[in-house]
Amino acid sequence: MGWLTNWRRQRVLARHRIDDALWARATTGLAFLPPTPKLRELVLLFLAEKEFAGAHGLQLTDEMRISIAAQACLPVLELGLDWYHGWRGIVVYPGDFRVRRTEVDDDGVVHEWDDELAGEAMPGGPVVLSWDALARDPQINVVIHEFAHKLDMLNGSADGVPPLHAGMDRAAWIQAFEDAYEGFCDAVERDKDTWLDPYAAEHLSEFFAVISEAFFREPHETRRRYADVYDQLRLFYRQDPAA
Secondary structure (H helix, E strand, O other), X not given: OOXXXXXXXXXXXXXXXXXHHHHHHHOOOOOOOOOOHHHHHXXXXXXXXXXXXXXXXXXXXXXXXXXXXXXXXXXXXXXXXXXXXXXXXXXXXXXXXEEEEEEEOOOOOEEEEEEEEOEXXXXXXXXXXXXXXXXXXXXXXXXXXXXXXXXXXXXXXXXXXXXXXXXXXXXXXHHHHHHHHHHHHHHHHOOOOOOOOHHHHHOHHHHHHHHHHHHHHOHHHHHHHOXXXXXXXXXXXXXXXXX
């Protein structure tokens, strides 16, 4: 992002550190985080460059901020913090929150409803999270999920195809994801038990976010069940957590 940003980041790393005991408390239960000093450095920079806010009276502690930041930085561990450029805010609610939705159907009729969410990534805006879902729901990882959406949005609307690196084959990415997504949706429609959260069937962008959670949290099973998708994620995230 430029010499000034690099200079500021070097100052942050030179002047600040995260206490070992605080890091241990903040990352308790996050066994999927790699034990590398690089992650802790990235978390320091993330905390310096992003703004946290508690909603509905939630008081955010250092442990909460570090826990969120560590999980948010995992997807960009080998990509760099610049992949989260263009926005600053992380808003944390005590529990699930409601968002008013509006949609116009093909006949021009406006439909409005309230969605109850555990997380939302807003294009060009903040990431909104539910602390209750984040801390107490072992079936999902709302942080990785929403930050995967942020990566997906870097080249436009979330569609399950983030900006791919030079040398990656866009056609191979699309083929791997569409094949896996179609098979997954078919299993959901037939009420078969699915290993992934059924919410992944909502849209290819949701499939990308949900399987990104699995890639980091359960990499061996992800590779076994979705080998082609795993290979594409390995190339994109430049990490191989199953190795």
